[in-house]
Amino acid sequence: MNRLVELRKIMAGNGFDAWLVPSTDPHQSEYLPDYWKRRAFLTGFSGSAGDAVILMDKAGLWTDSRYFIQAETELEGTGIELHRLMTPGVISISDYLLANLKPGSVVGFDSEIMLEDACSELGATLLKGGISLKPSRENIIDSIWEGRPDFPDSTIFPLGIEFTGESAEARLTKIRGFIAQNNASAMIFAGLDEIAWITNLRGSDIDYNPFFISYLIVTPDNAFLYTGINKVSEETWKTVGNLVEFQPYYQFYEDLESLFEKNAKVLMDRNFLTVRISGHLKNNARAIAVDSPVPLWRSLKNETELEGMRKSHVRDGVALVRFFKWLYESLENGVRITEYEASNKIDEFRSQMPLSHGPSFETISAFGPHGAIVHYTSTPETDVDIKKDGIFLLDSGGQYSDGTTDITRTVVIGTPTSHEKTMFTAVLAGHIDLARAVFPEGTSGKQLDTLARKPLWDMGLNYGHGTGHGVGMFSGVHEGPQAISFYRCRGVAMQKGMITTNEPGYYEPGKFGIRIENVYETVVNRPADEKASAFLGFKNLTWFPIDNKLIDYSLLSEVQADWVKQYNRQCVEILKDHLSEDELKWLENYIVNVL
């Protein structure tokens, strides 16, 4: 592969025996602007997660089960070996380096991206094999990247108090309280989601996430926002100009050396403290790695945010009704519809809804065997018709000024097999058991994860992804700190006001995939009293019916069956005032009888 050959020449010229290509950017983003998609450029693998390591005579890429099939396809012929994370016998990156490099070798990396914590750990491990880790100010991939996309320059706009329920001023005051509590002089933020939350500003530098590339430094008396000055709209100036001082993006590193007094204690979240930031700070201040309080604060949505989330989910349900009505009626009328067309259509219906800001992640529109590829993206190359008899899985979501949505529906086109019904019903039973759970305050998502898996476990089956993730308010569709997942060591306790998905699944490679996903608000089920702690539960936010044709009611308990029937009826009740007569008629028919 040409790009690897070119890169290896530069590696040799710089004395690097290996070059690390992490999946992320200086802001540890989940979705990167094209400008920073170096791993995709170099390896061809375009998934959202996957780290590569380039040696002089071989290369490897590490990704998780969501991307195994996609990575196999995209890496074919590149000579880059795929390492499947969390499978038996998989080698870690550090062991790979130890096994393939001689003592005295040098492993290079971009200091602007790699975290100090991760580097210390990796460095200590490599040292055992006499291998050293060497930071580089330049990312050597950039020098071979012809036609590299431009630095993002979307306009930054303010989000009003009618959506956020809390002013940027109030949020900055909270941060300053945290700084004072830690006897520090400042706190640095590099997480784009955290900066968007603190400042109540949004942008569109990145697909799916309403963020703008920036750093933020908060001091007791000031706040410096490093971003493209030309991106700041007049409205933004008016709204936060008295709270925030705008500075050019690359001024950030210079200010790290000049802004603080000698030995000033400067806080930064350990998950964003890169080798480069730490290096610049060292010249005058002391970087103190902390856990940012923002993720937990942000996860406890205020009443304005909750109300917006509820309303945006109703709008989102309307878009789903229009989409499925269009899909079923087109197919009924003999119109050919492909996955790719369906994917564009749901995005289109959503974009027509009030307050829409486009999809919240890349729509997964997967028919038949494609449904078994957990993070499948339909492209013109992979595209297939949606037709009888088969299973269609649609996982999609929207960004709205007042909320972020995420819903997966799995439906049958034509007639399901009894095996498909059995499996759908097992996944549904898990979804319901989790949705109905009541649990004492202090319970973490890891403990709840089991409830959604149990019906599959009972059949000797499982699914290879987490059960739920936090969801932002016009922010990231994946938002911490809570998660309903066995992966996490513990995760924080579920708390009132958190917004989390519930999305168990089941996948038969080469056949079909099933996933049923709603978004839930955590609510108090029974308040605490002298005798016992409070019990919490979930309140549904997502409104589009579950496909009755895929349910084998004989496999559900009475309570579970009642839950589905009531849920489907409730979808009609909640959506009906927002639908045309035609749409309502279609929906009413759908909940009893599907094509």
Add this chain to the structure above:
Amino acid sequence: MNRLVELRKIMAGNGFDAWLVPSTDPHQSEYLPDYWKRRAFLTGFSGSAGDAVILMDKAGLWTDSRYFIQAETELEGTGIELHRLMTPGVISISDYLLANLKPGSVVGFDSEIMLEDACSELGATLLKGGISLKPSRENIIDSIWEGRPDFPDSTIFPLGIEFTGESAEARLTKIRGFIAQNNASAMIFAGLDEIAWITNLRGSDIDYNPFFISYLIVTPDNAFLYTGINKVSEETWKTVGNLVEFQPYYQFYEDLESLFEKNAKVLMDRNFLTVRISGHLKNNARAIAVDSPVPLWRSLKNETELEGMRKSHVRDGVALVRFFKWLYESLENGVRITEYEASNKIDEFRSQMPLSHGPSFETISAFGPHGAIVHYTSTPETDVDIKKDGIFLLDSGGQYSDGTTDITRTVVIGTPTSHEKTMFTAVLAGHIDLARAVFPEGTSGKQLDTLARKPLWDMGLNYGHGTGHGVGMFSGVHEGPQAISFYRCRGVAMQKGMITTNEPGYYEPGKFGIRIENVYETVVNRPADEKASAFLGFKNLTWFPIDNKLIDYSLLSEVQADWVKQYNRQCVEILKDHLSEDELKWLENYIVNVL
């Protein structure tokens, strides 16, 4: 309190503003020999877990919910404040010291007991308040301890290969492999359970645990066992004399300074590396804190051990039958029986069984409201009659040469209320759901814990202890590394051959307590194939029926009801050949019809 007054004089004389009184001993034991029960001597609190801190003008004791009621009673009038761990707003020991001591204060502790890791952490925290932590070679409590019990001197005896299934030689070879793998010169063991396992030796220095006080140092060519030389029986000499060099107990600290070459790498489990051991080693070798591989090796019982566990549990069931027959018949005949008598009686029945080595922990024999005290001990002072109508909870276990047992049965004397039946049935449903669980390899106990709690959660209720702990083979009745518990951050995955309890409960303070406990072996339910990982499940080891009179079958699913009926019938099948005609008749009657 006189003892506190005396201690404070010595604290003042030594310049200590605070003295730490941890619950444990130099071997971090769960059960201590009387010789080291300093906390009980000083504070009067006799529970198995609880750390005290003595300041000049106040004192505190920290314990967990098992001991809240007992500690309240025992601390009454001492002036020592009780701090209830894991309750809202409880202060940590470090915050307590920070809040109550002035800058410049000195906190003293016994270097032979306190772990290096814990001290570093505490020391760093206290430093923020200008407080320093000062180790002491002497435990100042000893100087006021008149009539201190003697150092334990029970005889050490070997456990044959017919019980262990693996020789001490093989186990030492495994340890040496671990030492080599870590490029180290030796490994030190201070955990009495680990030493007993490695050497296949047992003793009775401690109540309930068949251990002997000792340290073990394993080198590539030798193994030094530091213990009372006079305790070594001739049989022990014959069995391990060629594998192990016996040395006097206190020779250990001297050898730490002389046994190793300069800069030798000496491994020790971080949970046993005390400040004193580290201090002695520092003079010539380097202590490397590791995770001992012994707990995991030991938890994966070999076929000989499993067979012994199964057999000892059958014997244990016979003792239970004799006990409950005696109890019910005595009561029927109008004989007064108290908790304390019952407690002695079950211990007596067990001790009459072949291969018995006494109880595996202090029997909990609790009637009515006493059942709500999770770790209640009946004493002549607290003793009450067992009588109609009430709930009797018996949690007990035995040590046998071929196994360790642990069983809790909750029975009704007379007629239960419908509320008691409802609650018993909820606890039973949780027990059954966990017992019947099938789960993929890699699942941890934390994930399974939820299954046992769910029926109570559904009622807005819970219990304040873990659901299950590992059980040793003629060893500790609480044995890691696995646990079925929400407390643990993760805990290791459940694996084939592990032995673990399943003991959900429900407690109404002032009224009654319910707990249903069996011991289970983890077995392969479905082997791994190319498509999926193995699925595991549980196989029951414990045989004594569940009290039918307390079950409301209308609250169980069909599957759950079948489980109980089949279990109770199986108890009769498995025990019948070991019972007299009378006993069998009683048991057959019991499973359908109870007093």
